Amino acid sequence: MSTAMDIDAPNVSESNSETSDFYAPWLEKYRPRVLDDIVGNEDIVSRLKVISRDGNVPNILLVGMSGIGKTTSILCLAAELLGPSYKDAVLELNASDDRSIDTVRDNIKKFAQKKVTLPPGKHKIIILDEADSMTGGAQQALRRTMELYTNTTRFALACNESSKIIEPLQSRCAVLRYEKLTDEQVLHRLLEICEKENVQYNDEGLEAIIFTADGDMRQAINNLQATHFGSDFVNEENVFKICDQPHPAIVKEILDSCSRCEIDKAVGLMKKLFYSGYAAVDIVTTFFRVAKSYVDMDEQFRLDCMKPIGETNLKVNKGYISLLQLEGMLADICMVSPAFATL
Ligand SMILES: Nc1ncnc2c1ncn2[C@@H]1O[C@H](COP(=O)(O)OP(=O)(O)OP(=O)(O)O)[C@@H](O)[C@H]1O
Ligand SMILES: [Mg+2]
Known part of the structure; x- marks a missing residue:
């Protein structure tokens, strides 16, 4: 049924890229x-x-x-x-x-x-x-x-x-x-849009968009459009570059270093991230998302990480956005790591 004729936006099944405005959001x-x-x-x-x-x-x-x-x-x-x-x-x-x-x-x-x-x-x-x-x-x-x-x-x-x-x-x-949308639901919508808009993409690119959006369909569609217009090809590298988000692979590496209690390595990588210009809040958010979804990591460690990450998130949101805060978070994460217990 389509009684919604007076709302301007066409629906996915009706829109087609020839007739619609190329630059419309x-x-x-x-x-x-x-x-x-x-x-x-x-x-x-x-x-x-x-x-x-x-x-x-x-x-x-x-x-x-x-x-x-x-x-x-x-x-x-x-x-x-x-x-x-x-x-x-x-x-x-x-x-x-x-x-x-x-x-x-x-x-x-x-x-x-x-x-x-x-x-x-x-x-x-x-x-x-x-x-x-x-x-x-x-x-x-x-x-x-x-x-x-x-x-x-x-x-x-x-x-x-x-x-x-x-x-x-x-x-x-x-x-x-309303519940948060699942990754599958977001992916399904992104695929529909990719088809309508002839977006060139690979699976890792769409996964990266889903990671950055974290259940938020608005963010997912925005990031898809930004990457498509900014780079012509939606792959993992372009998504994180254009969406200006720290690459989760680096964050994973930092967490891995923390899990082995290698604080110097973790701090070195964190410095690199921080001085590349990423906002402290984006760095902490990525830590949270990676810890949440990084299934290869020890489960207890992932759970224990949430506390220092959450506390740092609070501090960062209050305006304490220095590198020192982020390094403090790494030290706290190291202290809950399995390796720390055996020192
Ligand atoms: N469940 C959904 N199905 C399809 N598209 C969606 C859905 N949720 C969001 N979108 C897309 O994201 C855009 C923003 O959605 P909407 O304005 O409904 O969000 P909201 O829940 O009201 O968010 P906010 O709390 O920020 O106001 C929509 O224009 C639509 O393109
Ligand atoms: Mg709203």
Whole structure:
């Protein structure tokens, strides 16, 4: 079914590289227009499909990490539900719009009171994207508004962390928790796009993209497009060069050195990474991803590594981005290594 004609982005199955704009961001070009095209989180998507079929929309709160299809799901749901009335019957407010208490009181109220003729059983929809960036006061102001206009209007909120949404709002909504997309799901989508866009790639290149994206489809598609435009061939080397991420092979080597308690070698490699210009936060993130996915390494060691890596991540995020912090992390990792225990 395709009632989503008024949303610009074509769907993968419909788009083709001759007719579409060569330079359009693939994110928008391949943003699903109908619920059926959303990858992953099948249970939630099928629940949304039932809602779109029956028209009985509750207030909903979509929660989950970035780039996994929350906003897309709401837009598809609204488009499928409202069809041609979409433009009149949907109010979208995201973090870049003013969402102060006054806006909630005035604009949202005004929209909720606006008369729009809709088929029986259908409601106007107010989309509050990135709702976790709304102040507590604005969220409080929403409580009453949500209840007052429940006959005509439904709210769809999306956020990364539900803890930042006040309890009374959560209890007024059906909470849908999105899971991170699996590597297979991301790969499947990337392959579809590669075919449509005639991307030259090898398997290691796509694996590298999946590694850098870590379950975030937005990041994966962005990195694919950046590598395709920047280098013409999507292989491992080009992906890490263009996405400006430390190469996991180097990080693996550092972890291997730490596991043997060879701190000098580990520090030498870390210096190389640091002075190549990689941001401390990217280095630590790569450590985390490698430790998580490096199955050849002793499992207990991998688990024990997480603590020093996590602690360093906290420090780096607070602004302590010196080489010394990273070297300190290596020393801590060495101390949890199997080799350290036998010294
Ligand atoms: N599940 C998915 N299926 C297909 N494409 C997806 C999916 N998730 C994300 N994408 C792609 O990534 C882009 C961004 O997705 P979306 O805006 O829905 O993310 P989000 O979950 O709302 O993230 P954020 O929390 O950062 O707002 C979409 O335009 C689409 O191209
Ligand atoms: Mg979003």
